[in-house]
Amino acid sequence: MASYGHFPAGSQSALRTFFVSGMGTALEFYDFVIYGTAAALVFPKVFFPQMDPLTATLFAFGAFGAGFFARPLGGMVFGHYGDKIGRQKMLVITLLLMGLSTLLIGCLPGYSSIGLAAPALLVLLRLIQGFAAGGEWGGAALFGIESAPPGRRGLWGSFTSMGIGIGGILGAAVFGIVSVASNDNLADFAWRIPFWLGGVLVLIGLYARLQKPVAQPVEHKTQARIPLVAALRARPKEMLLCTGIAFGYVTIAYIGSTFFLSYATQLGYGSTDALIFDFSLSVAIVVTAPLFALLSDRIGRRKVMILGAIIMALGFFAFFPLVGMKSLLVSTLAYIAVGAFMGATQGPIPAFLAEQFPRDMRYSGMSAAYQIGAALGGGTASSVATAILIATDHNAVGVAVYGSVALAIVAVCSFCLRETAHLSMAQIDQAPKNDGVPLVATVNRSGAA
Template sequence: MQASENVEQNVAAESGPVKLGSHDAGRIARAAFVGTALEWYDYFLFGTAAAIVFNRLFFTTLDPGAATLAAFATFGVGFAARPIGAVLFGYIGDRMGRRPALLITIVMIGVATGLIGLLPDFGSIGLAAPIALAVLRLVQGLAVGGEWGGAMTIAIEHAPIEQRGRYAALVQIGSPVGTLMSSGAFALVLLLPPSDFDAWGWRIPFLAAFPLLLVALYIRLKVEESPIFQDLVKLENKAKIPALDIFRHAWGRLLVAVAAALLGVGGFYIMTTFVVSYGANTLGLDRGLMVNSTLVASVVQIPVTILAGRLAERVGPGRMVFWGALATAAGAFPLFWLIDSKNPAAVVLAVTLGIALVTLAYAVTGALLTELFPPNLRYSGVALGYNIAGAITGFLPLIAIALLATSGGASWTAATLLIVISLITAVGGFFGERLRVKDKELVS
């Protein structure tokens, strides 16, 4: 790792100083946030639908347990595609610019999500239905593989260095807003009679992706290219094959990035996708209650994200990741004890607290990852680190559900899983704080 660190510091130094101003930083970060919120809205819809729709309508020839496993396997396919998207869009972002990569990703995921709303179910076209569902999920995964890393990179590279924590957190708010939108959409259509919900109601949240795409695309078109990337162009300091350079020379930093991002992705899906399925299918709780608990958690997540971003500017993003991960590990068993009580208020409290704890690390993941890689490898490094973590943890809901069978439906297996990924992320935060590479800056 030491050799990797020296190489990266040398590359960072070659890029020279860039001129950054604070007057446009907020506008760029808000534009990145809007696009990211749509991306996560589209992506999270699939997670909720996997728990309460796809298992019944697209895998109907299987018994209920196997159908749920199949639905979550399809959900995980999107995560497996994300590292491929990170390599592809990382190349575009580091070679051709952050802006064009972000425009392509938002169109891809918006169209794929809308098309899911038009898919016939298994009863209409048979095996072609789950196959088409998996293909569209792959397209989503490829797009998200480039979206988050690009949005975070362009927001950070427009921000003054001493204020990167708050602007990184602003982009991260796209996650709870996306969850709020997707959970809210499903909460509304769940008010329909079950027959109407199954026939057409579940499709409405997916079809809404089409008009939302037009809004987000309009906003993204107004975003200027990163000044740091423009500086790289002038200095002719762009990497030829960024992903290859990372694996050759910055593999140590990549491992740290993956570890640091693990909890923000995996912990979130344990506390939302898995918990919704666990509550509804194992504990027999009302589906509306489980979805509404994620709504409440998303509202609370927004101020927690802002607070964590500000704290990161004081103590460092790596330290925030470290302490947030340890806090999540400490709370894992108590959270699931509350859920197992089947008390509606306790369930909502558990999901809300769980998401809040995970957010302490997740809110500042972007600030940490962008400072692990120099500008000419940044888009690729950030995207790869985050999305390899996503590929690893995307199957956690599936694994957690499979482990339920071995424990007779007891939640201790899921709590243990949450503790393990929390401790790995704590290690990532600890080393990440010590490996940060800062850009040189001239503040206007």
């Protein structure tokens, strides 16, 4: 069977691929998710106790967002070396960085002990987390996509999307157990336990990724000197549109995984209730992401992405009134519905973005586009949503409008990208530019200069 983009297609079993691509990402994004959970529930008290609760939450989300602005740099650095020397080393390094920074966050003293140095160190470690996460997503996604059998790139690419959801489940479950055990008193000591556990769990993903080489270096003669520059020259439209999709989707994802938690607690739900909501949302994503990804393999990426964005946008206006009823059952169902339709976009995204670039620049192109969009969207989503809530005197309609605009961007950018679901990897790698010159040939001439 032919080999494309470093991996022999079909040579990896689905289980093996899922464990390396999905579970490795799950363990890494567990670390990412617990930070967002702590930012919503704990960090305002631990690191910003001198402020009123809502303003402290805004600052905590600001520290959370700081890590997003390190993600594009991580995507560029790890993408570059992933295209030049292969994926395995990059996947190992990202995992180690995430685990170490997470462990150290759990050891940080609070504001009451060292004053302003506490939030400053928190932001520094958050930047390291963001740098690592910037390189993780693209490499893990490509391991699944480039190993997939014909007609299953969307499904195998969604292993990474499932991993993100599984990371959310693990994070919510651990925080939930700790919250119950501490009688909802997370701020004293209990919040540290999930971070310490995250540092240990990373060893599992590291074991999987070190078992055998995940990737082989591309021969230098087919490699652009700077793959990202080659992608910007050859695919500027695709870079912009992929960035727009990432901006819109990650905005929604982090409204759902962080702002929704804070919003629920401000309505009077306990932190344990909020973690149940987050757990339910993550389970829904894990179940629906591969289903929608498989559907995109059959009917096309664009149709699934656009339909999911439209339904999600309409659902936002129903979500806040339902949660406002202050019924645990109704609110849990509302979170499940949000997670289910979030899977409609999260499932196909890895394959949809990867398929816009040929193999010589794929890691660099998709990682840079996705992480720039993630920084602009996810890095500001929780803070913007909280600021809207403050400005509108706790009227959540403004947040629903904000989310709908982000989803409209996802739909428009998806419509403007070419449909790639039924192209072979060979066709994608040899896709001609508008002037009729094969893209790979163009890259070899200009990108490797």
